[in-house]
Amino acid sequence: MTAPYPISQDLLAEQAEEAARLAQVQQTASASQLTGPQSPPSAAPLPRIDLDTGYIAFQGGVPVGGYSHLTIYADGSYAYTGHFHVSGAPSYNYGLVWVVKDSQGRPFSFSHGGRLHGTFESGSRDSDWAFTGTNPQLARFWPDLAAGYSWAWKSAVNIDLRALLNSTVEAVGTAISVIAIVA
Numbered sequence: 645m646t647a648p649y650p651i652s653q654d655l656l657a658e659q660a661e662e663a664a665r666l667a668q669v670q671q672t673a674s675a676s677q678l679t680g681p682q683s684p685p686s687a688a689p690l691p692r693i694d695l696d697t698g699y700i701a702f703q704g705g706v707p708v709g710g711y712s713h714l715t716i717y718a719d720g721s722y723a724y725t726g727h728f729h730v731s732g733a734p735s736y737n738y739g740l741v742w743v744v745k746d747s748q749g750r751p752f753s754f755s756h757g758g759r760l761h762g763t764f765e766s767g768s769r770d771s772d773w774a775f776t777g778t779n780p781q782l783a784r785f786w787p788d789l790a791a792g793y794s795w796a797w798k799s800a801v802n803i804d805l806r807a808l809l810n811s812t813v814e815a816v817g818t819a820i821s822v823i824a825i826v827a
Contacts, residue, residue: 672799696711697797710740718790722826725775733762734764736762737802738771755824796815
């Protein structure tokens with residue numbers, strides 16, 4: 645018995661070539677912002693910093709999208725969450741890095757990477773993460789964060805997470821050692 649909709653060998657070969665081409669694609673999405681002092685001297689101190697990527701999409705037909713949110717609190721606690729999804733045939737490795745730099749130039753990093761499984765590979769098409777914790781360095785340097793901070797995030801597919809971190813640190817312009825909060 646034959647399938648009602650036969651797939652030609654040529655079509656299968658074309659799909660395999662397209663998957664191989666997309667597997668070689670290296671895409672990066674990013675954003676950054678410089679902020680001034682977070683509260684006037686007479687105002688209540690800054691209780692937290694909330695940052696969102698908005699929807700992340702990649703160029704060149706890469707069928708990966710997602711988002712991330714980062715909250716840092718005055719007591720040194722944090723919540724780093726995100727989601728990515730692949731909707732195409734090939735699988736992708738992905739990474740997302742936030743770097744928040746305080747008013748003294750001290751950078752704090754939050755990184756996460758994983759694998760998204762496309763049609764040609766078994767596994768989940770989705771990757772969700774939620775890291776929470778408390779870091780004494782965030783609490784210790786909170787006055788410098790509250791005095792002003794800048795931030796950058798970068799996300800990429802098929803790239804080394806260390807290279808992505810280095811690129812994000814460069815985006816906020818710092819030569820000081822990074823304090824890795826989530827690595």
